[in-house]
Amino acid sequence: MTWVTLQASDDPARPRAVSWDDYRTWLMREWADLLASGCAEAPVQRFLEAHPSLLPGATDDVGPGGHHGATLWSVISQPELQGLGRRRYPDFMWVRRDTASVRPICIEIEDPSKRWFNPGNQTPTAELTEALDQLIEWKVWFSKPENQSIFLKTYASDFTDRTLEPQYVLIYGRDAEFRPGTSLHTDPAYMRAKRNYMRRDNEHFYTFDSLKPIVEAKDYGTVSRSVQGWNLKALPPTFTTHPMMSELFKAVASPELALADVPLIDDDRRAYVAERWEHWRIQVQRDRRDGLTATALGGEGE
Numbered sequence: 001m002t003w004v005t006l007q008a009s010d011d012p013a014r015p016r017a018v019s020w021d022d023y024r025t026w027l028m029r030e031w032a033d034l035l036a037s038g039c040a041e042a043p044v045q046r047f048l049e050a051h052p053s054l055l056p057g058a059t060d061d062v063g064p065g066g067h068h069g070a071t072l073w074s075v076i077s078q079p080e081l082q083g084l085g086r087r088r089y090p091d092f093m094w095v096r097r098d099t100a101s102v103r104p105i106c107i108e109i110e111d112p113s114k115r116w117f118n119p120g121n122q123t124p125t126a127e128l129t130e131a132l133d134q135l136i137e138w139k140v141w142f143s144k145p146e147n148q149s150i151f152l153k154t155y156a157s158d159f160t161d162r163t164l165e166p167q168y169v170l171i172y173g174r175d176a177e178f179r180p181g182t183s184l185h186t187d188p189a190y191m192r193a194k195r196n197y198m199r200r201d202n203e204h205f206y207t208f209d210s211l212k213p214i215v216e217a218k219d220y221g222t223v224s225r226s227v228q229g230w231n232l233k234a235l236p237p238t239f240t241t242h243p244m245m246s247e248l249f250k251a252v253a254s255p256e257l258a259l260a261d262v263p264l265i266d267d268d269r270r271a272y273v274a275e276r277w278e279h280w281r282i283q284v285q286r287d288r289r290d291g292l293t294a295t296a297l298g299g300e301g302e
Helices: 020-036 041-050 126-143 145-155 188-197 243-251 267-289
Strands: 074-077 092-097 101-109 167-171 203-206 221-226 229-234
Touching: 020 041, 041 101, 041 229, 101 126, 101 145, 126 145, 126 167, 221 243, 229 243, 243 267
Parallel strands: 074 221, 101 167, 167 203
Antiparallel strands: 074 092, 092 101, 221 229
């Protein structure tokens, strides 16, 4: 069925996205079940790729934010920082902007079962020390002017004149380590305070339990970058197309592979999103040719 030609974007009979409330209820249940299963890091990586609204940094909840929104309307999965080994890449990265700055938010996740501190002597575990060292490596990388130039050309090519202000996020362990009744520490409140004081400049710590979906990110997807260009890995079931997503439509020709794995939506909705994507992609190409900006496109979403 050709939804674009048969049903206008404001037609109430069009196939709708899943409501935020329904999605949030379902997502929190699935997330809790995944964490309770004792899964390792890889399944958590895949789940967060599918549901990026759970990740800190989608809005201005991490650092100064960036009111222009996320680059490509997406989080970037395992982005390359040239010169670092494959295992040293961030697991995720938001690239946010304002009128003066580009703000990468680099996110490291670990196996949720890892502990922050050793019971008994209250010292950081070797796994935590290694994770914190990862953040330092990223800081050193971003401190070099040549790397800053590479980053801007790769991830913010239209904004190479802006300053870089990176933020660093560690998602690690479970909140049970710091709760009376479930903690192995004799003074869990003290250990929570010790954890908080370990944060260095521009660092932000989260446990996996603390992650909650952010409604402002309901339309954000997940992309990755290869030598061929940008690839769309995932979209949430709440996703709706909008002309302000012109950067994403320009970078990704079709969402159909990602749509195949979106939960909670039916085939009519998948077809509708794919056709609206093509509609906006053609519109973006036309308006760019005519010298219009994404803001000038106007119009409602879908």
